[in-house]
Amino acid sequence: MKNIPTQVYYTGKRVLLNPKPILVRLLTFIVIILILGTAFKNQLNITSLDKVKIAYFNQDSGQLGPMMIDSLIHSDEIKSLVEFEQVSSLDLGRDLINNEKADALLFIPEGFSKSGGTEGTSKTFEVYLSKYSGVNTTVVKNVVDSLTNYMNTGGVISAMAAAGGAVETMAGNSKADPSNAGTSLQEEPLSNSKSATAMGYYSIAMLLMLLLRGQEYGASGMGEDYLGTLGDRIKLSPIKPYEQYLGKMIGLSLVTFLQGVIILLFTKYVYGVDWGNHFAVIILIVFVFSVLTTTLGAMLTILTRDAVKADSIANIVTLAATFIVGGFVILDFGAFALISPSYYAKSAIFNVIYNDHLALAFVNIGEMLAITLLFALISIVVSRRKRA
Amino acid sequence: MVIEVSKLLKKYKETIAVNEVDLNIREGEIFGLLGPNGAGKSTMMNALLGLVKINRGTVKMFGKDFSKHEREIKRHVGYVPQDFAFFETLSAIDNVTYWGKIYGLRGDELDKSVKEALEINGLWDRRKGKPSTFSGGMKRRLNIACAIVHKPRILFMDEPTVGVDPQSRNNILESIKDMNQNGVTVIYTTHYMEEIEAICERVAIMDFGKIIALGTIEELIESISKENRLSMELDADTDAAVSVVENTNGVVSCNNDNGTLQIQLKKDGMILTSLLEKLSLKGFKIKSITMEKPNLETVFLQLTGKKIRD
Numbered sequence: 001m002k003n004i005p006t007q008v009y010y011t012g013k014r015v016l017l018n019p020k021p022i023l024v025r026l027l028t029f030i031v032i033i034l035i036l037g038t039a040f041k042n043q044l045n046i047t048s049l050d051k052v053k054i055a056y057f058n059q060d061s062g063q064l065g066p067m068m069i070d071s072l073i074h075s076d077e078i079k080s081l082v083e084f085e086q087v088s089s090l091d092l093g094r095d096l097i098n099n100e101k102a103d104a105l106l107f108i109p110e111g112f113s114k115s116g117g118t119e120g121t122s123k124t125f126e127v128y129l130s131k132y133s134g135v136n137t138t139v140v141k142n143v144v145d146s147l148t149n150y151m152n153t154g155g156v157i158s159a160m161a162a163a164g165g166a167v168e169t170m171a172g173n174s175k176a177d178p179s180n181a182g183t184s185l186q187e188e189p190l191s192n193s194k195s196a197t198a199m200g201y202y203s204i205a206m207l208l209m210l211l212l213r214g215q216e217y218g219a220s221g222m223g224e225d226y227l228g229t230l231g232d233r234i235k236l237s238p239i240k241p242y243e244q245y246l247g248k249m250i251g252l253s254l255v256t257f258l259q260g261v262i263i264l265l266f267t268k269y270v271y272g273v274d275w276g277n278h279f280a281v282i283i284l285i286v287f288v289f290s291v292l293t294t295t296l297g298a299m300l301t302i303l304t305r306d307a308v309k310a311d312s313i314a315n316i317v318t319l320a321a322t323f324i325v326g327g328f329v330i331l332d333f334g335a336f337a338l339i340s341p342s343y344y345a346k347s348a349i350f351n352v353i354y355n356d357h358l359a360l361a362f363v364n365i366g367e368m369l370a371i372t373l374l375f376a377l378i379s380i381v382v383s384r385r386k387r388a
Numbered sequence: 389m390v391i392e393v394s395k396l397l398k399k400y401k402e403t404i405a406v407n408e409v410d411l412n413i414r415e416g417e418i419f420g421l422l423g424p425n426g427a428g429k430s431t432m433m434n435a436l437l438g439l440v441k442i443n444r445g446t447v448k449m450f451g452k453d454f455s456k457h458e459r460e461i462k463r464h465v466g467y468v469p470q471d472f473a474f475f476e477t478l479s480a481i482d483n484v485t486y487w488g489k490i491y492g493l494r495g496d497e498l499d500k501s502v503k504e505a506l507e508i509n510g511l512w513d514r515r516k517g518k519p520s521t522f523s524g525g526m527k528r529r530l531n532i533a534c535a536i537v538h539k540p541r542i543l544f545m546d547e548p549t550v551g552v553d554p555q556s557r558n559n560i561l562e563s564i565k566d567m568n569q570n571g572v573t574v575i576y577t578t579h580y581m582e583e584i585e586a587i588c589e590r591v592a593i594m595d596f597g598k599i600i601a602l603g604t605i606e607e608l609i610e611s612i613s614k615e616n617r618l619s620m621e622l623d624a625d626t627d628a629a630v631s632v633v634e635n636t637n638g639v640v641s642c643n644n645d646n647g648t649l650q651i652q653l654k655k656d657g658m659i660l661t662s663l664l665e666k667l668s669l670k671g672f673k674i675k676s677i678t679m680e681k682p683n684l685e686t687v688f689l690q691l692t693g694k695k696i697r698d
Contacts, residue, residue: 006489010478017477229471232439233534237490238462 003239007247008254011221015255022255025213026262033206033267037199055085055093056106062113065125069108097128104129200274203267204349205327208342210263211289212321214256215314218297221252223307226383245380249294256290276353281361285352288368289345295375296341302379317341344368389451390415390542390573391436396445398428398435405431407597408445415541418564418574420588422581422684424692428597429577433544436575437467449542463491466540468532470547474519480506480530481515484537491538505537508563525556532560542573549583561587581685591684595692608687613655615640617680620649623673632670636663 016022058065073084085102087093096102105128112125224230225244234244261283267273275282296317300310321340324333337343348364351357391413398406406428413419423429434440436447438454447454449461474483484502493501506512509529519527528548536543545564549557557580564587568574576588584591585605593601593608601608622629626644633642633651638659640652653659667674680686 003490006486010475010482010486013482014475014477229469229473230475232434232437232469233467233473233487234490235439236437236462236465236467237487238459238492239490240459 001243003243004247004250007239007244008251011248011251012254015217015252016258022259025210026259029206029210029263030266033199033202033263033271036202036206037197037271040198040202042198052082052104053085053102054082054104054106055087055096055102056108057087057090057093058108059090059110060108060112061110064113065108068125069106094128197273199267199271200353201330203263203271203273204346204353205322205325207260207263207267207286208289208325208345208349209318209322209327211256211260211286211345212293212318212342213314214253214290214293215297215300215317216311217252217255218249218294218299219301219310219314220297220307221248221294222298222301222379223310226302227305227307241380241383245298245376249291249298249376253287253291253294256294257287260286260290274353277356278352278358278361281352281358282349285345285348285361285365285368288365288372289341292341292345292368292372292375295372295379299375299379299382302383341368341371344371389413390449391575392446392448392451393436394446394448396432396435396447397443398431398440399443404597406435406442409597409599411592411599411602413573413575414590415573416568416571417589418568418576418587420584420591421575421577421594422584422591422688423594427594427692429594430546431597432594433546433575433577437465437544438462463538464541466535466538466543468535468543468545468548470550472519472527472531474530474534476520477518479516479518480511480522480533483519483530484533487534488537493538501537501539505533508536508566509533510559510563523556525552525559528552528556528560529563532563536567536572540572542575543567544575546577547579548576549578549580557583581683581688585684593688593691600691601687605684608684609682612687612690613682615652616655616660617682617686618651618653618660619645619676619678619680620651621647621675621677622649622667623675625672629667629670629672632667632672633663636666639663 056069058069060066069084072078085096087096087105090105090107093102093105093107097105107126107128109125115124225234225248264275264279264282264286268275268279297310297314300313300317301307304310304313321342322328323331324337324340325342325346326332327342344364344367348361348368351361351364389412391411393409393411396406396409396411397404409432421429421432431440435442436454438447438458450464452461454461475486478486481502484505485498488498488502488505503512506515509532511526511529511533514522514526519530522530528551532545532548535545548564549560552560561583564574564576568587574587576584578584588605590602590604591608592599601611603611626647626649629649630642630644633639633649636659638654638656640654642649642651644650651663653663664674
């Protein structure tokens with residue numbers, strides 16, 4: 001096992017001692033992000049999105065439900081973002097969502113006023129969201145989150161206070177200012193921290209593309225070990241094949257990972273891209289994806305027995321995989337996107353940044369590790385069979 | 389015997405690259421492996437090193453079956469391939485250190501071995517230089533340093549002097565002799581016959597996947613020296629002289645090689661005398677006559693029908 005650190009050290013050192021190609025690559029991606037982020041600014045930034053359509057169905061015959069709805073639909077700030085539509089039944093509202101004619105449905109049940117909308121009772125209002133399908137819906141979810149928060153806390157209090165209701169009963173001793181009713185939405189997740197800006201979107205897309213190019217390191221690194229004279233010398237050494245493979249893959253992955261981290265930090269501090277509240281998890285995703293792409297490149301060399309051919313295939317994979325997940329232009333390829341290695345990394349990053357859903361992100365990381373393991377197993381089996 | 393090869397067979401589909409070869413190499417000798425291109429010597433070397441799977445036969449090193457004790461045996465084997473097998477972006481000392489570590493050397497032992505390997509090859513002063521700044525000869529020497537850092541007992545060298553200047557070649561040959569004097573067994577292939585003659589004690593000549601001659605250089609020369617070879621230049625009508633020479637008792641063969649008669653005749657001083665008298669009587673005037681002393685090249689040519697660089 002002591003040969004693994006040796007391999008990692010010398011593999012990394014060899015690549016990093018030739019920094020020019022790395023710097024050129026990093027600079028290229030930094031410029032591409034700037035160009036795409038600027039060029040598509042108006043198409044992706046949240047300010048340019050169509051209004052979010054929210055249906056509502058108020059079954060509450062008391063005062064609280066109608067007041068809440070009233071305060072929402074008459075708030076100028078909310079009206080600028082959301083278009084409300086009243087429906088006459090829960091089923092009709094659901095149909096609107098299923099038919100993609102509404103992004104969300106608010107349902108205030110009968111007896112809501114009597115229960116005071118207290119959490120933990122069966123008389124809380126319900127929110128139905130359309131399925132997540134991209135940046136727009138992420139924004140929708142944030143809008144609805146804002147509404148939910150607003151209505152569950154300050155919004156309810158404000159609305160009730162505005163109507164001269166029993167504020168103290170709902171919120172203890174707090175004294176809500178009625179003028180806050182319309183402004184609380186602005187302070188909620190609709191702020192820039194959760195919106196997908198063009199710069200943010202293309203930072204993710206280009207980061208993943210850069211990491212996909214880690215295949216090239218895997219392909220050429222495996223070419224050294226598996227083909228040619230250097231490969232013969234390594235095969236003649238007493239190093240165990242798994243030590244050689246692991247050391248090489250880790251070393252090359254770290255080189256790709258390092259480049260990914262530089263892009264992350266640059267976009268965060270120079271372009272002001274928001275990478276969410278869990279930067280460590282984003283770093284973990286970048287590392288796991290670096291390992292995946294390096295292993296993929298190595299597998300291509302083993303399958304083709306030609307590092308140059310493997311490199312060419314890797315280039316195609318990089319472009320295709322980026323395109324399929326909407327890396328160049330935002331397209332939805334549905335289930336087809338699953339064949340792109342980037343899909344899992346992109347999902348993981350989106351789940352961290354826009355959904356704040358770490359559990360799902362870790363599922364994506366697990367998927368990437370499983371794919372990496374599959375690539376490694378294929379490499380080992382094929383390399384044994386192909387020995388002359 | 390440090391290497392024992394028995395009935396080694398290696399086929400590529402229907403082509404037999406090494407055909408039932410038996411070979412024993414003694415500990416501490418420098419053994420030359422010769423053969424024209426395609427003779428099977430590279431496949432033979434790869435088979436000995438375990439780089440290709442053999443179809444039949446056994447290879448033993450240090451008395452142990454290579455296939456069963458591969459990892460243990462590899463620790464004592466070094467390999468200098470024909471192409472450079474080091475990392476261009478690492479310095480010379482980093483390259484040699486890397487290979488030392490791969491062979492399990494650590495600490496002071498590693499440092500000492502790295503220094504020795506670089507010194508033997510005259511690279512200690514350039515240890516911090518990158519191979520990309522080295523001359524061809526220095527790269528060749530670095531290639532060797534990487535192969536000997538772990539102090540192998542057997543060193544396989546595949547054309548280690550290709551493309552180097554005479555001075556570097558001499559340095560390399562001297563370092564090989566030094567290593568050999570320290571107990572390293574060397575298996576050496578080259579296209580340069582003079583290198584084989586300079587350093588090898590025994591030689592095997594391969595052709596068509598078989599060893600067609602094996603022995604010391606003197607033994608091989610002796611084996612083909614039942615005949616004398618001479619070149620003769622006449623002042624005119626060389627073609628007419630060919631039939632005269634061919635009809636002389638004791639002459640084995642004669643041909644006209646661009647105006648020079650190449651004659652092969654039995655080892656008997658009287659035959660040459662009678663041949664010269666006969667040509668003189670027929671009116672041929674001899675401009676020059678050269679008796680060729682057989683060497684390894686002659687042996688090779690006679691056995692394979694090809695020159696070594698063909």
